[in-house]
Amino acid sequence: MRKNQFAQLLKHYLSLNGKTQRDLASALKFDKSTVSSWCSGTRVPKIDVIIDIANYLHVTPGDLITKSNTSKDYYYLNKKTKEIAQEIYKNEELALLFDAARDASPEDLQIVYTMLSVLKKNKKNK
Template identity: 40%
Template sequence: MTDIEQKKIFAKNLLTLLEKNGKTQREVADSISVSPQTFNTWCQGIALPRMGKIQKLADYFNVDKTFLIDPEPLSEASDAPYYLNDETRQIAQEAFENPELRTLFHVARDIPPERLKAHIEFMKSLKAQEKDDPDEPC
């Protein structure tokens, strides 16, 4: 694949993610610490970001970086929202955009396995409580 083809694929996939997530170029550029001009060159297929910025974009949109560089259109699975409930989706997005809470989305990267298992068990117990009595606060 030529460099020009790769730039076009990346630009198309990036624009698709922007549209699907209702984000502007400036919003995302600010979030990943690049200038709006640089971000725009990516969207126009003029330049490709380095892999570190591709990873930041993937993290921002909560997708695998292959979604940005893959020549195939984004799969149908990516069309479906991760959160099924609109209110849950909005709360999760707000938490992700809050720098103090964003670490919740990355907790599994370097957490020891026993702590990760404890977190999972805690989440399961909350879910079980919800099924037993949805009106009872956790």
């Protein structure tokens, strides 16, 4: 495995998940300097640590080791769609709301949107 390739993929998946090197270091109980060495391509972690990193980033260990032309990045048509899909994936309540909205009529969706807008406005004004 090439160190630079692992570093690029690690940085890519950290960014995709909205995580920082500090977040990863804290979650896996490593010094930030250790994570920094992985991200700079100076060092590569052992396979058991790669598995832990993959679990933390919701990817497979292979995603961190091998760059593939069938990467998940090519699935989405644009960056905004990818960001929304990732947010729904990471937020269970948002996923439940999205699932419930799939069969809703456009009118029902507008009602729910209006309700959420009012709730957010009321919360902001408190």
